[in-house]
Amino acid sequence: MLFSTFLQEGPANTTSFMIAGYAVIFGVMLLYLISLFVRQRNLQKDLEVLQDIQDEQE
Amino acid sequence: MNPKPRLLTVLDIVTIILLLIATYMVFFYAPQEAVMGDVQRVFYFHVAAGWVGMLGFIGAAISGIIYLIKKDRKWDIVGLAAVEIGIVFIFINIVTGSIWARPIWNTWWTWDPRLTTATVMLLIYLAYLMLRQGIEDPDRRARFGAVYAIIGSLSVPLTYFSARIFRTIHPVVIGSGDPTATGSFDMTPMMTQAFMFSLFTFTFIFIDLFWHRIRLGQEADQIEQLRLKTME
């Protein structure tokens, strides 16, 4: 279908799909990185709370 | 908390640089494909993401085996990290596969062997997480996770072969024609270079994220031990 329609007219205009594809690739990777950072920070906070409790216990 | 190793920081920087170069190559170095146009450029990172998904799978299976042999909790953390990263990148692989399919074959989904296998991998990954979630005892959770990772990674190649045989015996016409014919394109040397470099870059991305995620897991584990101690 693609061949016959576009044989004479050059490559298909699929730029919007390319943009969508890369949006997904970088977007999802970025989201995962953010999730890692957020979880790291939460662990840091938990650690501080636990260390306070430990200090109080001593 | 463990201090961040210098090597990891170096790795972070190297990975980011590689990714920048790869992105440049994909958008500017590689030529535009004659028939499909720009969407073909998605192919480079689509396959690379699938490659990372597979690395995650293999990593989960290997750490599963090692865990069962050595019973060292560290390997359970490694396995979970591998699965998590695998999920992220297989998801990217599936969605970009779908986005690529749409303009080429006029459908959002093709049941071709690779896309089908990727979906099955995602389902097995998710099942792994759900299995772990339903088990309280950490030791049992680790054991079961390891067993399921091994079973899952054995079945995926078989699924792939089944889907391949399905294709050869029953060539299905999807959209305009045989998917392998219209979907394929000849790679010029510059495209091949961009492709190989993408695979190389994403391997680094995998190792980098893997290391970070393992460290996160170890810290979570240490905090859990600490929590149990202080609550006594």
Added chain:
Amino acid sequence: MSEARPVKSLARENSSSKIVNFIRAMGAVVWKDLSAELRSRELISAMLVFALLVILIFNFALDLDPATRREPTITAGVLWVIFVFAGTLGLNRSMAVEKDRGCMDGLLLAPVDRSAIYFGKVLGNLLFMMMVEIIVLPIYSLLYNVSLFNPGLLLVILLGSIGYVAVGTLLAAMAVQARTRDILLPILLFPVVLPVILAAVKASTGFLDGSEMDLIRPWLNLLIVYDIIFSAVAFMVFDYVVEE
């Protein structure tokens, strides 16, 4: 918890008596399940009723004209959906009973090879599944006016059931120990057992529409390979699933 064996059996152990003990242990497990089931008939009746209901639902859900309904592809597909879902019921129940009544702990204390217990369970589950299949086939045959008395088909059903049950028993042993027990087994099992189902359906279709053996053989090979691989792996790994 390691394998504790009474001293006397250690003294007299040689390979043939090991095998005999193994088979005896297996048989004991199978007999335990079979006799319990023969008395209560809970499991088989549940699986059967379920299978019949699925046939009924398919009749209305896929409202096909009589000619299409008898197509090999439809027949193979519907049959395997029935077996897969009824099989899940059987697997769940079979392992849940062990856990709830604490039989598993008792079994594990016995001085037998753990894998004998595993294979005993697999065989028991296989027998239950085949009992259901043997009843469903003639009923389906009757309701849809299609002959299912096809030795190739029966072989495929056997091979497929073996693969299904080999993995299913292992995964059911895990699922039953989780909080989300009932829903977890299908989630764990279906993605992993996909190659079996695909091969079984294609081979069944092949036998039903009289295709040449050359077309069917790849699927049969896949089934056999799957059965062997997963039986072997499950055997090696079962210990880790039941240890305390």
